[in-house]
Amino acid sequence: MNLLESLRTVVGADGVLSGDEVSRRSAGFMRPDTLQARLLVRPRSTAELAAVLRLCHAAGQPVVTHGGLTGLVHGGDAGPDELVLSLERMNAIEEIDPLARVAVVQAGVTLQALQEAVERQDLSFPLDLGARGSATIGGVVATNAGGNRVIRYGMTRSLVLGLEAVLADGRVISSLNRMIKNNAGYDLKQLFVGSEGTLGVITRIVLRLFERPRSQDVAVVAVDSFAALSGFLKHIDSALGGGLSAFEVMWREFYQLVTTPPAKSQPPLPGDHPYYVLVEAQGADQEHDSARFNQALESALGSGLISDAAIAHSARECAALWTLRDDVMQIMRYGWPITFDVSLPIAAMEGYVAEVRAALVAWPEHHCWVFGHLGDGNLHLAIRVPTAARAEIERIVYEPLAKIGGSVSAEHGIGLEKKPYLALCRNPGEIALMRVLKQSLDPDNLLNPGKIF
Ligand code: ZN
Numbered sequence: 001m002n003l004l005e006s007l008r009t010v011v012g013a014d015g016v017l018s019g020d021e022v023s024r025r026s027a028g029f030m031r032p033d034t035l036q037a038r039l040l041v042r043p044r045s046t047a048e049l050a051a052v053l054r055l056c057h058a059a060g061q062p063v064v065t066h067g068g069l070t071g072l073v074h075g076g077d078a079g080p081d082e083l084v085l086s087l088e089r090m091n092a093i094e095e096i097d098p099l100a101r102v103a104v105v106q107a108g109v110t111l112q113a114l115q116e117a118v119e120r121q122d123l124s125f126p127l128d129l130g131a132r133g134s135a136t137i138g139g140v141v142a143t144n145a146g147g148n149r150v151i152r153y154g155m156t157r158s159l160v161l162g163l164e165a166v167l168a169d170g171r172v173i174s175s176l177n178r179m180i181k182n183n184a185g186y187d188l189k190q191l192f193v194g195s196e197g198t199l200g201v202i203t204r205i206v207l208r209l210f211e212r213p214r215s216q217d218v219a220v221v222a223v224d225s226f227a228a229l230s231g232f233l234k235h236i237d238s239a240l241g242g243g244l245s246a247f248e249v250m251w252r253e254f255y256q257l258v259t260t261p262p263a264k265s266q267p268p269l270p271g272d273h274p275y276y277v278l279v280e281a282q283g284a285d286q287e288h289d290s291a292r293f294n295q296a297l298e299s300a301l302g303s304g305l306i307s308d309a310a311i312a313h314s315a316r317e318c319a320a321l322w323t324l325r326d327d328v329m330q331i332m333r334y335g336w337p338i339t340f341d342v343s344l345p346i347a348a349m350e351g352y353v354a355e356v357r358a359a360l361v362a363w364p365e366h367h368c369w370v371f372g373h374l375g376d377g378n379l380h381l382a383i384r385v386p387t388a389a390r391a392e393i394e395r396i397v398y399e400p401l402a403k404i405g406g407s408v409s410a411e412h413g414i415g416l417e418k419k420p421y422l423a424l425c426r427n428p429g430e431i432a433l434m435r436v437l438k439q440s441l442d443p444d445n446l447l448n449p450g451k452i453f
Pocket of ligand 1: 146147373380411
């Protein structure tokens, strides 16, 4: 039997796609190309998936694992000789335990499906990002995704209690811990979180849940200097006593982009300030929390940290203000920009952005939009230049990060796109240890080969 026939005996004829059935599928979000792969295999269970990997291991067949294909760094790209392992059929929410506040899910469950199922039980899974409708839990765990509420709840890594993964040779590692505290030796789940499919295939995950917030307050405020911006972050975080759940900063050019047609939103504040912040608090008592939120903004106005504020007065108005930040696809207005996801100390941000902008004047017609999760030290830059100058633009954005202790990837991962820049923010000792881990878990280099390093 050849590999194709053997795979069909494991997952059934409709579990293996080949030829046109593969090449008709999109290569992913914001991608004009279609999928490349020798075969696409869709197991229905961990046992089937382990059998698939045993066959691939015996045949020396490289495997690229796919979730919702919403990644932005070419981490799921496959070549024509590679096999894509799709988790799309492993999409059951197996359990939600309201007392233990854990959910057990299969890797192919979408983020939004989990959020909604958990809310029906009066609980919350706080990880949130724009691609929630397509992104899968397996994918967000494999990439350690971030998003809008990291400032309160941390990255995906801090929300994973346990997981089950299948190694390159088909061995199943069950580490489905449900406890918040478990210090019995190495924390093996963390080895797979953020490994981008290179160390194992994550099949099931135990996630930490929280009580559903009972109140939400949102405002967009205008800020006139970077010093005031960082002062306002400290002020609001302190004044809200742990209630701060988002601190999304929009530099003026981004704010103007998302408040002018054809953008979805009208400007809630005039567009001539250098910075705008979408600030959100979540708590337990709407009346009490709104009073505290408004008072915190008033004192910020009084002390000059902010110069103007538009406060939402209903859930609908909260959603309308969030639309500003979520309407990020406006960066496509003048054609495809080059997008970046970098991390750096807040104290270095003003100088860093100025340095990048100064270098971009070499392209008189350029656009540079800056926005991001400032409270987490994470900025997104979208840069549009009329000529093809990708390598030069990447150098301009990435190189200054080395001297300020930043990272070329805050939350998107490395994939193929950032591989040439890994050494700017990881030292030789770190990269050598990464290679030791890869070598010991996947000595034949069969899982997502060529990604990260
Ligand atoms: Zn982001």
